[in-house]
Amino acid sequence: MSQKEYAGVSIAVNDEGYMTESSQWTEDVAKAIAAEEKLELTEKHFAMLKYIRDRVAKGESLTIRGIGKSGIVDIKEFYQLFPGAPLKKATKIAGVPKPSSCI
Amino acid sequence: MKQTKRLVILGAGTAGTMMANKLRKELDRDEWEITIVDQVKTHYYQPGFLFIPFGIYKKEDVIKPKSDFLPIGVNVIFSEIDKIVPDENKVLLTEGSRVLKYDFLIVATGAKTAPEETEGLAGELWYKDIFDFYTIVGAVALADYFKTWKGGKLVINVTEIPYKCPVAPLEFAFLADAFFTNRGMRDKVDITLVTPLSGAFTKPKATKLLSSLLEEKNINIIPDYNIARVDNKEKKIYDYADQEVAFDCLVTVPTNMGDAMVARSGMGDDLNFIPTDKHTLRAENHENIFVIGDAANIPTSKAGSVAHFAGEILTENLMCAIEGRPFTASFDGHANCYIVTGNGMGTLIDFNYDTEPLPGTFPLPGVGPFGLLKVTRMNHYGKMIFRWMYWHILLKGKEMPISSQMSMAGKKL
Numbered sequence: 002m003s004q005k006e007y008a009g010v011s012i013a014v015n016d017e018g019y020m021t022e023s024s025q026w027t028e029d030v031a032k033a034i035a036a037e038e039k040l041e042l043t044e045k046h047f048a049m050l051k052y053i054r055d056r057v058a059k060g061e062s063l064t065i066r067g068i069g070k071s072g073i074v075d076i077k078e079f080y081q082l083f084p085g086a087p088l089k090k091a092t093k094i095a096g097v098p099k100p101s102s103c104i
Numbered sequence: 105m106k107q108t109k110r111l112v113i114l115g116a117g118t119a120g121t122m123m124a125n126k127l128r129k130e131l132d133r134d135e136w137e138i139t140i141v142d143q144v145k146t147h148y149y150q151p152g153f154l155f156i157p158f159g160i161y162k163k164e165d166v167i168k169p170k171s172d173f174l175p176i177g178v179n180v181i182f183s184e185i186d187k188i189v190p191d192e193n194k195v196l197l198t199e200g201s202r203v204l205k206y207d208f209l210i211v212a213t214g215a216k217t218a219p220e221e222t223e224g225l226a227g228e229l230w231y232k233d234i235f236d237f238y239t240i241v242g243a244v245a246l247a248d249y250f251k252t253w254k255g256g257k258l259v260i261n262v263t264e265i266p267y268k269c270p271v272a273p274l275e276f277a278f279l280a281d282a283f284f285t286n287r288g289m290r291d292k293v294d295i296t297l298v299t300p301l302s303g304a305f306t307k308p309k310a311t312k313l314l315s316s317l318l319e320e321k322n323i324n325i326i327p328d329y330n331i332a333r334v335d336n337k338e339k340k341i342y343d344y345a346d347q348e349v350a351f352d353c354l355v356t357v358p359t360n361m362g363d364a365m366v367a368r369s370g371m372g373d374d375l376n377f378i379p380t381d382k383h384t385l386r387a388e389n390h391e392n393i394f395v396i397g398d399a400a401n402i403p404t405s406k407a408g409s410v411a412h413f414a415g416e417i418l419t420e421n422l423m424c425a426i427e428g429r430p431f432t433a434s435f436d437g438h439a440n441c442y443i444v445t446g447n448g449m450g451t452l453i454d455f456n457y458d459t460e461p462l463p464g465t466f467p468l469p470g471v472g473p474f475g476l477l478k479v480t481r482m483n484h485y486g487k488m489i490f491r492w493m494y495w496h497i498l499l500k501g502k503e504m505p506i507s508s509q510m511s512m513a514g515k516k517l
């Protein structure tokens with residue numbers, strides 16, 4: 002566990018850089034984390050981040066399939082918003098834990 | 105005289121059969137009537153499907169009549185289940201539009217493959233150059249195909265999480281490596297595992313061992329891959345970012361879903377799995393419904409071993425519910441999986457919700473110890489003995505010499 006400065010605030014993160022205190026999240030923090038991933042956040046991004054934070058707050062699990070049914074984007078658009086490994090990237094920027102695919 | 109009460113079990117697969125056996129012993133015969141429903145009369149030993157494509161098992165080795173395993177004193181109905189009406193404590197059957205009323209219900213309708221969920225998967229090449237080994241039909245068709253296959257790109261693709269027996273695709277890759285090596289054609293077969301996981305497995309220590317085995321056996325892995333569609337003409341799969349992987353033979357683990365009956369009952373999540381309390385095993389929204397086996401959405405492996413461990417917990421908690429006491433048993437997500445690695449060798453992982461698979465030794469009175477996260481001949485026998493244990497101990501609801509709660513004995517942190 003360590004601290005990292007984003008948008009002038011000291012934020013608690015784990016070894017992989019995921020925020021450990023979801024309540025420290027703000028839109029500015031999100032922008033700063035996104036910048037590290039070379040992403041500039043648009044309204045669509047924020048709508049997705051909000052959806053992700055809501056689901057996690059309700060204790061629901063995040064899946065690619067679920068994202069496709071979010072009503073905000075389809076899976077292809079989600080990949081365009083957060084290229085590479087989209088669910089990992091999006092959760093990191095949304096300040097929630099990395100989805101653990103339990104097996 | 106007391107009024108008869110009714111327990112209904114839906115699904116007579118691994119978990120349902122086991123529960124029927126356990127509960128017939130537990131519940132007073134004069135007081136409780138037990139009914140179990142399934143649509144098919146044959147019991148399939150699903151872990152055996154893995155070995156069929158390589159000619160190690162034949163169809164006859166993995167099937168037995170369901171009736172051999174269901175105890176006397178349990179009503180058995182062979183019918184499709186139309187749906188559960190939880191608010192009215194009843195189940196509707198397709199056969200003769202029968203209605204079953206229940207005081208308590210156990211749902212054990214499992215999970216099944218749904219290739220139609222992926223565009224082009226169940227298309228022109230289905231069972232021609234594209235196969236699954238999660239069904240008896242697919243496994244047998246693939247065995248025939250491999251008999252005369254000349255080699256090329258063998259792509260093993262996992263569509264979506266969760267899927268039954270998470271190590272099975274890896275085992276398939278290991279067995280394929282051994283099979284084609286023994287046939288003297290390994291140099292003509294390029295094996296690639298394409299998976300939505302970030303690596304060979306999800307947890308660090310097991311991933312390390314399994315990745316080094318893949319490397320040793322010259323099996324490629326493409327992680328973080330979510331398949332979007334199959335192009336049957338070009339023989340390629342694509343993900344959502346249009347990353348393509350070409351194949352000559354595609355072995356798929358299609359999307360795994362709970363039965364459509366769950367959706368018809370309005371009780372499932374996106375994949376028809378039933379929201380279930382991971383510790384008590386009771387359906388989240390229904391007081392008198394419990395869920396066991398692959399049908400539940402609990403965050404552990406979908407595996408027969410898990411159903412076995414959960415069975416003891418469910419029995420205890422069902423008794424609590426019947427007697428109106430608070431629940432006394434809590435499931436820890438215990439899973440115990442032998443992994444065959446080819447050529448008569450195997451490894452073993454033992455873990456639960458909170459503890460990842462660790463190295464060490466696994467004590468098993470009378471048979472073990474087995475090596476945890478080690479490749480040994482003994483672990484291969486463990487997997488082969490599992491079939492015997494499955495038919496004779498697990499389905500019959502007898503105690504296995506492994507406790508339902510995971511133990512740290514022998515494990516090294």
Ligand SMILES: Cc1cc2nc3c(=O)[nH]c(=O)nc-3n(C[C@H](O)[C@H](O)[C@H](O)COP(=O)(O)OP(=O)(O)OC[C@H]3O[C@@H](n4cnc5c(N)ncnc54)[C@H](O)[C@@H]3O)c2cc1C
Pocket residue numbers: 114115116117118119120141142143144149150151152153154183184185186212213214215237238239268269272363365396397398399406407408409410411441442
């Ligand atoms: C290839 C493969 C390898 C595996 N390897 C292993 C392994 O090595 N170790 C291990 O522990 N596990 C393994 N498993 C997993 C294991 O087989 C399952 O987890 C286990 O069988 C689940 O039991 P269940 O009772 O929940 O479901 P099932 O055994 O699938 O039973 C469900 C039953 O419900 C019935 N049913 C469903 N819907 C309806 C309906 N609407 N009407 C009537 N009947 C219905 C079905 O006919 C079926 O009989 C493997 C699975 C596969 C496919």
